[in-house]
Structures are given as structure tokens and as C-alpha cells.
Amino acid sequence: MPEAADADGLTVGQVSARLGVTVRALHHWDEIGLARPSLRTAAGYRLYTAGDLERLHRIVVYRETGLGLEGIRAVLDDSAADVAGALRAQRARVAERIDRLRQLGAGLDRMIDAHERGLLLTAEQQAAIFGPRWDPGSPARARQRYGDTTQWRQYAERSASRSPEEWQAVADAMAGLDRALGDAMDAGVTPGSPEADQLAERHREVFSSYFPLTRQMQVCLGRMFEADPGFAAHYDGIRPGLAAWFRRIVDAAARAHGIDPDTASWE
Structure with a gap:
């Protein structure tokens, strides 16, 4: 992985603040290969480029739909993935969850x-x-x-x-x-x-x-x-x-x- 000066890219803390994602989540996504930073400082700290940030934005968007991390990986990396189909299936799951929550609310x-x-x-x-x-x-x-x-x-x-x-x-x-x-x-x-x-x-x-x-x-x-x-x-x-x-x-x-x-x- 290329190295960069500390002034290049965004640090994990900066990305966390900008996207509203925890540092722990960013580290986890890096470890599983879902969203790895493209750069490292001379001291080995992660730095995220504009391209990395764009991928992270997309991950956040799909995560908010309720897709799991492996589902998000498929949407982002598999050119043959049926994105609309995956989202429809997720919408059906969300609708079921909403119905259960309504029933729970009525029970309460x-x-x-x-x-x-x-x-x-x-x-x-x-x-x-x-x-x-x-x-x-x-x-x-x-x-x-x-x-x-x-x-x-x-x-x-x-x-x-x-x-x-x-x-x-x-x-x-x-x-x-x-x-x-x-x-x-x-x-x-x-x-x-x-x-x-x-x-x-x-x-x-x-x-x-x-x-x-x-x-x-x-x-x-x-x-x-x-x-x-x-x-x-x-x-x-x-x-x-x-x-x-x-x-x-x-x-x-x-x-x-x-x-x-x-x-x-x-x-």
C-alpha cells in the first residue's frame, strides 16, 4: 500500500466525524476488506482518499437500508449483482419488520x-x-x-x-x-x-x-x-x-x- 505524508487524505477520526460512522466500524470494514484506506502514513496510520470516501458513502447508504455487510459487498463489487432485486427483497423484510412493530405497538x-x-x-x-x-x-x-x-x-x-x-x-x-x-x-x-x-x-x-x-x-x-x-x-x-x-x-x-x-x- 502506498505511503503518504500526514497531510494527505483523511484520518480515521476525520472520516468517522464526517460520515457519522464509528472508528471501530471503519477498522472492522478495513479488516474484512469491505472498505480499505488506500494510503498509509509513514507511521502506518490509515488515510482515506476521495475515492475511499466515495465507497464509504455508498456503504453507509446501503447500510441504512438494512443490508448486511456481505450484501453491501455484493452490490458494490459484483457487476452481475441484481441491485434492484436485492433492494426489493430488503424492502420486503423491512415491511415485515414494520408490521411486527405495529403489532408490538398495539400490544403495548x-x-x-x-x-x-x-x-x-x-x-x-x-x-x-x-x-x-x-x-x-x-x-x-x-x-x-x-x-x-x-x-x-x-x-x-x-x-x-x-x-x-x-x-x-x-x-x-x-x-x-x-x-x-x-x-x-x-x-x-x-x-x-x-x-x-x-x-x-x-x-x-x-x-x-x-x-x-x-x-x-x-x-x-x-x-x-x-x-x-x-x-x-x-x-x-x-x-x-x-x-x-x-x-x-x-x-x-x-x-x-x-x-x-x-x-x-x-x-
Whole structure:
């Protein structure tokens, strides 16, 4: 390679500043033979000529289209290369990437809405799925009360990906469970019996559609269902006394798994 005085050509640093390319990238392109400087100083430092700079400009242009370095080499050095075809193929890849990014953006929007709103359903959809007695303001109140908890985050993650049809399946499962609880109470099923334990486990599984529910957490829910006027009214509206009976079967099932209901905590 010819030598040149330090004043001839552009140094790596100068080329880096002019093209907005890192010095590391210029060194790499030199090492792989993609863009080698034509000159060297007496001390062995790289110097780029006007012709070198023109090639580097072209490399930068094609790199901004997303072409890989070997693809760029082919475009620049292979006289038989189908440049337009290569660019069309790259455009197709870019279009696919844009579509994926749009889908990602839409998913992020739904996740944000779910964390802020809970249910991503209109008031009309909520009434159709959960019944006319459903209060569409309840998700906002739940967000205000529980929005900083792990369980709200888990609920939001499920809600973000759940369709109205999937919410309908959840609502149907909860309604079926409520009917089964009322029927069991009418039939005299006693807390601690196999039938009662099965119902407690069924409740835990169905309720886990909202967030994972441990047995200790279920005990805490049982307390709340009995003590909270809104929840108690729901269960006692199915059968008088059902809220208290449900708490008893949950407590008995917990004891069968070595959990003391009197000391159970939300964990």
C-alpha cells in the first residue's frame, strides 16, 4: 500500500466525524476488506482518499437500508449483482419488520390500558358478559384500591390478551361455580367433606383466571366475601347464608392442607 505524508487524505477520526460512522466500524470494514484506506502514513496510520470516501458513502447508504455487510459487498463489487432485486427483497423484510412493530405497538397500548383500566371491554360488552347487575365502574374502583399490587399486574396481563369471548368463558365458569355452591349448600354438604373440598379447589382454579390464587389467599378472600357488604350481598343473593358457608368450606379445605385460617395471610 502506498505511503503518504500526514497531510494527505483523511484520518480515521476525520472520516468517522464526517460520515457519522464509528472508528471501530471503519477498522472492522478495513479488516474484512469491505472498505480499505488506500494510503498509509509513514507511521502506518490509515488515510482515506476521495475515492475511499466515495465507497464509504455508498456503504453507509446501503447500510441504512438494512443490508448486511456481505450484501453491501455484493452490490458494490459484483457487476452481475441484481441491485434492484436485492433492494426489493430488503424492502420486503423491512415491511415485515414494520408490521411486527405495529403489532408490538398495539400490544403495548393494550397492556397500558389494561394496567390503567383493568377490563378492556365497553360498558355494553360488560353488561352482556357479566349481566345487567354488573357495575361497569367496579374495575376503576378495583384499580384505585389494588393497582399497586402484584395481583393487579397479573390481572392486567391476562386482561390485555383476553378477548370478549374468553371473558364470557370466565363469566360462565364463575356463574357455574356460584350455582354449584348454592346447590351444595341446599344439599347439606358439610365443610371438610370431600364434596366441599372439591368445591373449594374448583373456586381456586376458576378464580385463578384473574390471578394465581394460593390457598392462603383464598382464605383471605373467604373472609372478605363474608365481611364485605357487596360480596356478601352477591353470595347471599344466591342463597341466604352462602357467604358464611363458603368461608367455612374454604377454611376447612385450608386446614386439610396444613394452613391455619386464623393466621393465614395474603401470600
